[in-house]
Amino acid sequence: MKSGTIRKMRTEKGETVQYHLPIGGELLHMNPFVGNSLELRFTGRIFCIACNTPTRTSFAQGYCFRCMQSLAECDMCIMKPETCHYHLGTCREPKWGEAHCMIEHTVYLANSSGIKVGITRSHTTLTRWMDQGAVQAIPIARVKARRDSGLVEMAMKNFVADKTNWRKMLQGEGDALDLRAKRDELFSTWNQALPGEKVPDGELHSFRYPVLKYPVKIASLNPEKTPSVSGTLIGIKGQYLIFDTGVINLRKFAGYEVEIPQV
DSSP states (O other), X not given: OEEEEBOOOEEEOSSSOEEEEEETTEEEEOGGGTTSEEEEEEEEEEBOTTTOOBOSSOBTTTBOHHHHHHOGXXXXXXXXXXXXXXXXXXXXXXHHHHHHXXXXXXXXXXXXXXXXXXXXXGGGHHHHHHHTTOXXXXXXXXXXXHHHHHHHHHHHTTTSBOSOOHHHHTTOOOOOOOHHHHHHHHHTTOOTXXXXXXXXXXXXXXXXXXXXXXXXXXXXXXXXXXXXXXXXXXXXXXXXXXXXXXXEEGGGGTTEEEEETTO
């Protein structure tokens, strides 16, 4: 049996995306479970992923209330990068901001449930795309800071979606789309006052996920209501485990204590 608190799954690009679940200080390779019975027993104990303090309720995907209120990584500008206020001198943690926000970011197009625009730190592009369950992705611009990436994304939202339909993403691979053509279309609308530089020759990436069968209907499994999440694991995509009984977003339950009896 493996037990301990979990974090979002780590991903590695290969012929098929490889998944490893951090649990209790170890990494559990999840791909071999696909096609087999699997049970995750949630004990009801939750620990903040920042300070490790026990908490009755998890906020912002793994934080206690105090950390959610005080840490820069939980500020609203993480969800809305165009509202970054580091330049105003009001960042909750300036050193954290320097290391995570005042660095190169990439604006990209991805195909997960259709074409969307998104942003990420340039050194985490592959991870970001796999976490979203993208089957295709391509960089379209690079900027010097997170706020700049948010400003570009806001401009692109007038022409393309900025959200993933997670239910549609979990119901199939979807059709291959011409991201290069969409990039060029967006370039034709580009406001030269936008920060950063366009990437006209960005590499197009493709991803395959370990999924045996996609569900026709999506049922969410909630360990808050049913502590034992189990069934035949028929696939993994994004941060979701796809069981024949339903799906669960493991990223949402970071910091939760889990027991896996099969290991």
